[in-house]
Amino acid sequence: MNNKEFITKLAKRCGMTPAETTANVESFVGVMTDRLKDGDQLNISGFGVLETKMRKERLSVNPKTGQRFLVPPKIQPSFRPSSKLKDKFK
Known part of the structure; x- marks a missing residue:
């Protein structure tokens, strides 16, 4: 699913326009x-920890x-799914 498909599906589910949904998603990600x-x-309760x-x-x-070369240390984002999310895939 690409970004456009995601926005369209989310807009329908929330009863919003795609433009409003895009603005909300961009704010959330920001x-x-x-x-x-x-x-x-x-x-995020029921989803996981970022x-x-x-x-x-x-x-x-x-x-x-x-x-051989040295790869420097770096900060990396990580996601741990909640047990509720894991249970939905069983």
Whole structure:
């Protein structure tokens, strides 16, 4: 499902226009992004937890050349589904 299909389906379910739905989704994503950048966790009840995790620096190898190089540490977003969400897939 691409973004346009998602917006259309969500707009129908919420009884809103696609333009209103797009604005709401963009606002929601913006707030989530800001919170994650600040290091906060987002706990969405019945869905899961969005958070950031620090990946350690590591050694990697270029498969073509065999050259080893250091991959620097980085902050990466992470998602943990709730047990309610997991149960829906059983």
